[in-house]
């Protein structure tokens with residue numbers, strides 16, 4: 714007897730669980746209410762940008778996610794766990810790494826000391842990997858952080874946090890004030906990191922840089938997200954994006 718061929722039941726594809734989820738985030742500086750109900754998410758391995766004019770609330774959003782800015786309400790969920798109430802060092806220990814706009818490096822220590830100070834975790838970047846990615850850091854190994862160019866400081870700030878093998882990297886205006894060739898180099902490193910599965914949440918005013926890298930863009934205006942643009946729609950929405958950023 715021949716057994717009739719029965720097509721296998723279609724696999725149930727579960728909806729992707731975001732790596733980071735921010736729900737109804739409101740933030741304040743004293744009496745000033747600066748974020749108004751921010752909702753956003755980042756999927757595993759995704760590069761997402763926050764774009765908008767100066768003062769729109771992008772940096773405050775990153776600080777609120779990290780738990781550095783505490784005057785806020787709402788929920789931050791990371792890797793399935795509510796991290797809203799955790800102090801920032803414990804948020805970081807869960808796998809979130811933040812490179813602030815002011816590039817937190819230790820200016821009195823040398824490049825090598827800056828690199829070697831943060832403990833490495835399994836899978837985190839070694840100094841050797843950092844030097845391979847940014848050879849100039851090897852050349853500047855004995856220079857104090859204060860003597861580095863803006864681009865070198867940005868490179869150092871990024872590789873320092875990669876020692877902890879984060880799952881999500883928060884970058885605040887990594888291209889700001891840097892020469893185009895350095896911006897391109899940093900862009901290539903972010904591409905490499907994405908290929909290895911690292912998710913990135915990027916604050917940018919440089920639209921060219923942001924649209925080259927990011928899979929999705931959230932547009933901030935006056936403390937609210939007013940639009941979301943996917944990579945495949947960037948060309949048709951380009952004029953809108955420029956308008957959002959123009960002053």
Ligand SMILES: Nc1ncnc2c1ncn2[C@@H]1O[C@H](COP(=O)(O)OP(=O)(O)OP(=O)(O)O)[C@@H](O)[C@H]1O
Nearest residue numbers: 742745747765766767768769770771772773774933
């Ligand atoms: N320490 C602070 N005290 C009071 N108000 C602040 C403080 N930091 C930011 N703000 C205000 O909060 C609002 C959001 O600022 P935020 O820095 O988050 O914006 P942004 O989009 O990141 O802009 P930028 O690119 O200029 O950093 C702005 O109105 C800003 O003036």
